[in-house]
Amino acid sequence: xxxxxxxxxxxxxxxxxxxxxxxxxxxxxxxxxxxxxxxxxxxxxxxxxxxxxxxxxxxxxxxxxxxxxxxxxxxxxxxxxxxxxxxxxxxxxxxxxxxxxxxxxxxxxxxxxxxxxxxxxxxxxxxxxxxxxxxxxxxxxxxxx
Numbered sequence: 001x002x003x004x005x006x007x008x009x010x011x012x013x014x015x016x017x018x019x020x021x022x023x024x025x026x027x028x029x030x031x032x033x034x035x036x037x038x039x040x041x042x043x044x045x046x047x048x049x050x051x052x053x054x055x056x057x058x059x060x061x062x063x064x065x066x067x068x069x070x071x072x073x074x075x076x077x078x079x080x081x082x083x084x085x086x087x088x089x090x091x092x093x094x095x096x097x098x099x100x101x102x103x104x105x106x107x108x109x110x111x112x113x114x115x116x117x118x119x120x121x122x123x124x125x126x127x128x129x130x131x132x133x134x135x136x137x138x139x140x141x142x143x144x145x
Contacts, residue, residue: 041070041120047129051136060132060140066090066120074117074144081110081136088126093117115144 043065049073050059053091064072066088074093081112083092085102093099093107102108110116120126132140 041067042072052133056136057133058136061073062130062132062140063126064118064130066118066126068120068123068125070126071119073115074141076113076115076144077110077132077134077140078142079112079132079137081116082106082133083110083113084129084130084131086129088120088124089122090126090128090134091121093119104119 010075045063045065047061048059049061051057052059063086066072083102084107085104085108087104089101089103091099091101093116094108094110100108100123118128134140
């Protein structure tokens with residue numbers, strides 16, 4: 001009787017392990033598909049990530065570099081994004097608004113959940129400092145079809 005219980009416990013543990021592996025592979029595949037939707041020529045460097053005094057929220061700062069002509073496709077965030085253009089000339093398309101082209105020193109606010117995209121329309125490198133105030137534990141970027 002004890003060996004039957006032990007065999008069942010081992011089988012249940014193995015099944016749970018396979019489940020965790022499948023979830024992990026699915027998550028990586030989903031992330032890879034989002035990454036594949038990004039056009040080459042975009043480099044994102046996370047500079048800092050800190051908890052806020054507001055429960056369940058964090059601030060994330062990312063430097064985003066755009067090669068000439070490179071575009072970051074339509075996407076959303078679980079919170080607000082504050083953009084400061086560091087160099088070059090970047091065009092932003094924010095859902096419900098006409099496109100706007102910003103240069104170094106210009107800023108832009110994007111409300112939570114708003115679909116938007118960015119493109120380097122200049123002849124040199126374009127860069128922004130993106131500051132996100134987002135829900136902790138949620139994906140920072142969600143690509144939109």
